[in-house]
Amino acid sequence: MNLAAMDMIDWVIFLAKPVLICVIMLQVVPIMVWVERRGSALIQNRLGPNRIGPLGLLQSLADAIKMMTKEDFIPGHVMGFYYQLAPVLCVVPAFMTFAVIPFAGNLVMDGRTIHFQAADLNVGVLYILSITSLAVYGIIMAGWASNNKYALLGSLRSSAQMISYELTMGLALVGIIMTFSSVQLADIVAGQSQTLIQLGPIAIPKLGIFVQPIGFFLFTTAVFAETNRLPFDLPEGESEIVAGYHLEYSSMKFGLFMMGEYISMAVGSALISTLYFGGFQMLPGMGWLHGQIVQAAALPQLQADLLRVGFEIASFTAKTGFWLWTFVWVRWTIPRFRYDQLMDLGWKFMLPVALLNIFATGFFIYKGWI
Amino acid sequence: METRAEKITESLGLGNSQHYNITHDPDDIWDDSRVIINIGPTHPAMHGALRMVAKLNGETIEKSYCMFGYTHRAKEKLGENRTYHQFVVYTDRLNYCSALNNNVTYAMAVERLMGIQVPDRTVWLRMICCELARVIDHFICLGINAVDLGAFSFFLYGFHQREEAYTLIEKLCGARLTTSYTRIGGMMHDAPEGWEKEVKAWVARTRKVIQEMDELLTTNKIWRQRTVGVAVFDKEDCMKYSFSGPNARAAGIDHDLRRDQPNMFYKDVEFDVPIAKNGDVFDRYLVRIEEVKQSLNIIAQCCDKMKKGPIWTEDKRVRIPDKDVVHNTMEGLIHHFKFFMTGFDVPEGEAYTVNEGANGEVGFYIVSKGAPRAHRMRIRGPSVWHFQGLTPMVEGEKIGDMVAALGSINIIAGELDR
Numbered sequence: 001m002n003l004a005a006m007d008m009i010d011w012v013i014f015l016a017k018p019v020l021i022c023v024i025m026l027q028v029v030p031i032m033v034w035v036e037r038r039g040s041a042l043i044q045n046r047l048g049p050n051r052i053g054p055l056g057l058l059q060s061l062a063d064a065i066k067m068m069t070k071e072d073f074i075p076g077h078v079m080g081f082y083y084q085l086a087p088v089l090c091v092v093p094a095f096m097t098f099a100v101i102p103f104a105g106n107l108v109m110d111g112r113t114i115h116f117q118a119a120d121l122n123v124g125v126l127y128i129l130s131i132t133s134l135a136v137y138g139i140i141m142a143g144w145a146s147n148n149k150y151a152l153l154g155s156l157r158s159s160a161q162m163i164s165y166e167l168t169m170g171l172a173l174v175g176i177i178m179t180f181s182s183v184q185l186a187d188i189v190a191g192q193s194q195t196l197i198q199l200g201p202i203a204i205p206k207l208g209i210f211v212q213p214i215g216f217f218l219f220t221t222a223v224f225a226e227t228n229r230l231p232f233d234l235p236e237g238e239s240e241i242v243a244g245y246h247l248e249y250s251s252m253k254f255g256l257f258m259m260g261e262y263i264s265m266a267v268g269s270a271l272i273s274t275l276y277f278g279g280f281q282m283l284p285g286m287g288w289l290h291g292q293i294v295q296a297a298a299l300p301q302l303q304a305d306l307l308r309v310g311f312e313i314a315s316f317t318a319k320t321g322f323w324l325w326t327f328v329w330v331r332w333t334i335p336r337f338r339y340d341q342l343m344d345l346g347w348k349f350m351l352p353v354a355l356l357n358i359f360a361t362g363f364f365i366y367k368g369w370i
Numbered sequence: 371m372e373t374r375a376e377k378i379t380e381s382l383g384l385g386n387s388q389h390y391n392i393t394h395d396p397d398d399i400w401d402d403s404r405v406i407i408n409i410g411p412t413h414p415a416m417h418g419a420l421r422m423v424a425k426l427n428g429e430t431i432e433k434s435y436c437m438f439g440y441t442h443r444a445k446e447k448l449g450e451n452r453t454y455h456q457f458v459v460y461t462d463r464l465n466y467c468s469a470l471n472n473n474v475t476y477a478m479a480v481e482r483l484m485g486i487q488v489p490d491r492t493v494w495l496r497m498i499c500c501e502l503a504r505v506i507d508h509f510i511c512l513g514i515n516a517v518d519l520g521a522f523s524f525f526l527y528g529f530h531q532r533e534e535a536y537t538l539i540e541k542l543c544g545a546r547l548t549t550s551y552t553r554i555g556g557m558m559h560d561a562p563e564g565w566e567k568e569v570k571a572w573v574a575r576t577r578k579v580i581q582e583m584d585e586l587l588t589t590n591k592i593w594r595q596r597t598v599g600v601a602v603f604d605k606e607d608c609m610k611y612s613f614s615g616p617n618a619r620a621a622g623i624d625h626d627l628r629r630d631q632p633n634m635f636y637k638d639v640e641f642d643v644p645i646a647k648n649g650d651v652f653d654r655y656l657v658r659i660e661e662v663k664q665s666l667n668i669i670a671q672c673c674d675k676m677k678k679g680p681i682w683t684e685d686k687r688v689r690i691p692d693k694d695v696v697h698n699t700m701e702g703l704i705h706h707f708k709f710f711m712t713g714f715d716v717p718e719g720e721a722y723t724v725n726e727g728a729n730g731e732v733g734f735y736i737v738s739k740g741a742p743r744a745h746r747m748r749i750r751g752p753s754v755w756h757f758q759g760l761t762p763m764v765e766g767e768k769i770g771d772m773v774a775a776l777g778s779i780n781i782i783a784g785e786l787d788r
Contacts, residue, residue, distance in 0.1 A: 044526040149407050153429070153769075230520055231592055240518075240770050242414060335592050336520030338770040339429050 009112070017118045021098050028266045029259050030060030032324060039328040070251035075146075078248060082145035087249065087256035089138030094263035097131045100124055101270050102186045104280050104312040107305055116280075116309065117186060124184040125177060128271065129170050132226060135264065136162045139245050142257070146248035154244025157234045157339055161225055164346035165232075169222035171354035175215040175361045176208055176275050179370055189279035196370075208276035211370045214357045216276045218350055223268035225346070227261060230331040234339055269323030270316075277319050280312040411440045415518055415773040418783025420757070422772070429768045436760050438786050445788040449736075449747025453713030454480050454554055457747075462548035464751055465785040467510050468503035468728040469549045470539065477552035478633065479723035479734035483716050486555050486685050493634050494676035495561060498569065499551060500634075500725070501665040501672070502539065505576065506532050507728030507780070508616075508658045508665075515655065515777030516587065519596050519770075527583055531576045538569055554714075555688035557681045566673040573666045573673075580662050588656070597652035601763045601775030604649050611759040614752050615730025617779050620657045621649030627726035639671045651771075651778040687714045713742030720746075729753060729780050751785035 006014065034049075034057060041048025049056040074083065104116035121127050136159050143155020177183055180191035188208075196206040209216045225232040234240075241247075246257045273279055282290065290311050294304045337345065364370045405426045410416035419440030425433045445464065449457050461472040474496045481488065488496075509532045513525030536546040542565070543551040543558050551558050587593045603613070608621045618625060626643040628636045644660035646653035682689050690709060695702035716738040724733040730752030737746035756779045763779075764772040 040522075044523045045530055046526065149405060153407075157429075233520065234770075240415060240773050332523050334521065334590060335516065335587075335596060337592060338596055338768055340768060341595050 013112075013114060017116075018099065021118050022095060025095055025098060025263050025266060026259075028324075029262045030064065032262045032265065032328075033060045033063065033258075035325065036328050036331075039325065040332045043329070043332045064255070067252050067255035072251045072253070075248050077147045079145040079147060082141050083248075084253075086138050086142035086145060087253045087260070089141060090135060090260035091138075091256050091263065093131050093134040093138075094260050094267055096134075097128055097264075097267045098270065100127050100185055101267070101274055102189055102280060103270075103316045104309045107309050109302065109305075115186070116313075120184065120186060122184060124182075124186075124188075125173050126183055129166070129173070132169075132264075133162075133166055135226075135260070138260070142249070143245040146245070148248055150241045150243075151245050151247045153241045154234075154247070157241075158228065158245060161228075161232065161234060161342060161346070164343060165222040165225035165350075168218055168346060168350040168354050169226065171351070171358060172212075172215040172218040172222065173275070175212045175357050178358070178361050178365060179208075179211050185274055185279070189274060189281065192278040193281050205278060205281065206370075207278050212276065212357075212361070214353065214360075216272075218354050218357065219275065220272055221350065223272060224327070224330070225342075227264045227268050227327070229261075229265065229327055231334050231336045232342060233331075233336055234342060265324060265327050266320065269320045269327065272323050273316065273319035279319075280316040282311050283315045283318060286311050286315060409769075409772070411437075415776060417514060417776070417781060418786070420776075420781060420783060420786070422760070424764075424769070424772070426769070429770075431764050431767055431769065431772055434761050434764060434772075436757060438757060438783070440787065441783045442787040446747050446749055449744050449749075451743065453742045454716060454744065455710070455713055457744075458552060458554075459548070459550045462550055463784050464749065464788060465507070465727065465729065465732070465753070465782045466547060467782055468507040469547065470499040470503040470551060471507075471725065471727045471732060473549060473552040474500050475723065475725040475727070475732050476734055477554055478725065479721065479736055480554045480716065482723050483719055483721050483736060483738055484554075484685075484688065485717075486683050486688060488555060488683050489680045490635075491560075491676060491679040492557055492681045492683075494672050495557060495681065496552065497634050497636070497639075498669055498672045498676070499539075499542075499549075501669045502535055502569075504665045504728040505662050505669075506535050508662045511728075511777070511780035512583070512655060512658050512662075515651070515774065515780075516593075518773045518777045519593070521587060521590075521593065524583055524587055527579055527586075531572075531579050534572055534575070538565070538572060541565060541568075553688075553690060555683040555685055556690075560681045566676060570670055570673050573670050577663070577666055580659065580666070584659050588659070594652065596770075596774060597655060597778075598650060599648070600651045600771045601767060601778065602648060602650045603759060603763050607759065607762065608649065611762075612755040613730065613759060614755070615727065616657045616661060617654055617730065617752075617756055619644065620646045620653040622647050627724055627731060631724070633723075633725060635672075635675075638675070639668050641665075641668050651774045654778040715740055715742055716744075724750070727752060729756070729782065729785070749788055751782075751788060753781045753783075753786040757781050757786055 037059065038048040038050075038056065040046075049059040052058040052062050074080065099118040100121050102115065102117040102120075107114045107116070139158045139162075140155045143151045143153075143158070146152070176188060180188045182188060182191070192205060192207050194206040195203040196210055197204045204210065228234075234244075246254055249257060290304075290308055293299070293307065299307065361370075406423060407426060408421065408423055410421035411419040416422075419438075421437040421440070423435055423437070424431045443463070445460055448460055452460070458473060458476065461476040462469040464472045477496075509528035513528045516522075516524040539549060539551075540546050541562055543549050545551075603611075603617070603621055605621050605623060607613075608618045608623055613621070613623070614625070622645060624643065624645050627633075628641070629643055641664045642660075644657050644664065646657050691702050691705045696706040697703075716736075718738055718740040720735070720737040722733055722735040724731050726732075731750060732752065733750035735746075735748040735750070736744050739745040760772075760776060760779065760781075763775050767775070
């Protein structure tokens with residue numbers, strides 16, 4: 001991007017996108033906290049919080065106020081600087097990952113092309129892998145700076161787990177990169193709009209899940225591990241090591257860890273949707289609906305495009321929302337692994353399968369089947 | 371320059387380097403420089419105030435020792451200072467998850483010393499109480515074990531039924547947790563009208579829930595990975611550590627006091643005693659699941675067989691005078707006063723009365739010298755033996771397994787410390 005050639009409007013768009021994404025991501029946290037509480041209640045035959053606001057929706061607000069107004073207590077035995085830094089290091093990478101995820105198709109307005117993506121980096125997927133690796137520093141730092149054995153155990157578990165599963169995650173992504181011949185997420189999404197098989201009137205799109213089913217399972221599992229959610233929530237396994245790395249944190253510092261977890265969940269869900277479910281490609285039926293509306297109202301090109309962007313954002317949100325719900329669903333359904341079993345699963349099962357998947361993908365591409 | 375860590379150790383009075391001397395004593399857990407963590411007495415996995423000090427190598431527990439006594443209330447000594455009637459309330463606080471069971475066992479112990487026979491209805495009612503308590507206790511054990519391994523929903527499914535059972539118990543005696551329902555020679559109240567029907571409806575609902583719980587976890591792959599072959603305590607170990615109840619049956623010891631030394635009317639009801647082989651966490655879980663089902667069967671049979679009738683023995687020594695007699699006659703008032711102030715004398719003798727509690731053998735050993743207070747009272751709580759088995763059970767296992775093992779043997783601090 002040539003910064004010198006940008007005029008005022010370009011600058012506004014350029015700056016508005018990251019701000020918009022940050023604001024949206026911050027909104028995800030209270031909503032997800034609410035979904036988690038009500039969702040777990042639904043699964044467990046309970047009611048869940050239903051007193052504050054309609055359906056208990058304002059419960060998260062009350063929680064946020066509680067978090068912020070609590071005493072910002074720092075135990076005497078911690079290493080001050082790193083202790084303060086760790087929660088920030090946990091949250092920031094989670095936000096940064098979202099920068100490269102496209103949430104709608106391009107919009108041409110007044111001869112300007114607007115990318116609905118904070119940064120259309122040419123390294124795309126590689127950027128995601130590098131940024132998600134950063135999150136582990138925050139956790140290690142928290143465990144070490146807390147000067148507490150349980151916290152240290154938690155952060156050790158976490159670092160081992162994240163490093164192991166990042167390998168699988170990366171290798172699972174290689175399959176996608178090979179299939180769509182690009183590391184840019186926008187290209188991957190565009191690639192998924194192609195037709196894989198034509199079954200009479202129904203065109204099966206070339207979605208990531210159809211061309212990379214094994215990669216999809218590996219990636220999803222790795223995302224669960226990366227976000228420290230059940231069944232991989234060993235770093236904070238409350239019954240074993242109390243709360244793991246955030247044991248010594250309270251008030252908003254603890255809140256930042258929680259935010260980090262939910263934001264990385266949202267990013268993980270967005271990635272799964274983007275890489276394997278066509279990202280912002282419209283849900284089945286939406287394309288037809290869009291065509292009908294445009295035709296019926298005889299909309300000009302710009303308005304039709306705006307409507308399309310709206311539909312695409314809605315599709316993307318729906319897909320991401322489904323995967324976010326899956327995170328909640330899984331958490332309240334299955335037990336957690338043991339530390340060594342987790343390592344075994346990562347290194348002895350998922351890594352070899354991910355490698356085999358790459359070879360299989362290569363073979364399929366060589367044969368021209370996908 | 372002094373480091374922060376040095377400052378801390380100094381402030382704790384540990385600054386002296388001789389404190390860190392390595393003695394190479396194999397029995398000294400504090401020897402050498404491995405990480406030692408203190409699990410408990412306030413730790414989310416410790417059910418009650420229990421403490422384990424574990425020496426870790428990575429995540430593996432190399433050596434450990436357990437401590438208890440944080441909730442010691444001198445129950446047995448209190449038994450020598452309270453009348454037999456007054457002691458009923460203390461039995462609630464032994465295994466508070468199955469308080470009714472302790473109530474019943476204690477009442478039976480005193481009745482045995484006095485040679486009192488209670489009416490049939492009381493016996494059936496007590497059997498229902500025992501089995502209700504067993505179901506409640508097993509629901510807690512299964513649920514908490516699952517919570518410790520991360521399966522929270524499983525726990526709440528059981529807990530819902532447990533709350534309903536407590537509502538049934540509340541209808542009996544007005545209390546939910548600390549019931550104090552039995553009296554020497556009878557019960558506090560008769561069951562209210564239609565109570566048996568409600569119990570049977572509850573049994574039908576609970577059968578479905580336990581089936582659902584069974585299906586949810588028994589075949590779950592992660593659950594099996596976490597429990598099969600974990601914290602194995604085989605037959606010999608169980609014998610050595612005097613295990614009883616479901617924990618012993620999970621290791622293949624075919625022993626159930628309800629069948630082998632039937633008290634009350636246990637020989638008149640049909641039930642199976644589930645046995646497993648391996649004595650690991652998974653087998654303890656399976657045995658408990660099956661025992662809940664069997665207990666539900668027993669409750670249903672008891673409800674059918676329970677007939678209307680008196681609930682108090684005719685023995686004047688122990689029978690609490692009726693309220694209208696107390697309020698309207700002088701003799702009744704005197705009787706009432708004497709009963710609650712001085713208590714009744716229990717003939718000289720000693721007896722050990724056991725009952726199959728939810729966790730194992732619950733026993734009361736009472737020595738009487740003919741006074742209204744016991745001369746010696748000794749209570750056998752199965753958790754004492756089970757807790758001592760925890761150290762050998764978790765040696766060489768991971769921390770996560772320790773949590774699973776502790777949950778599976780169902781240590782109740784009230785019964786452990788007494």
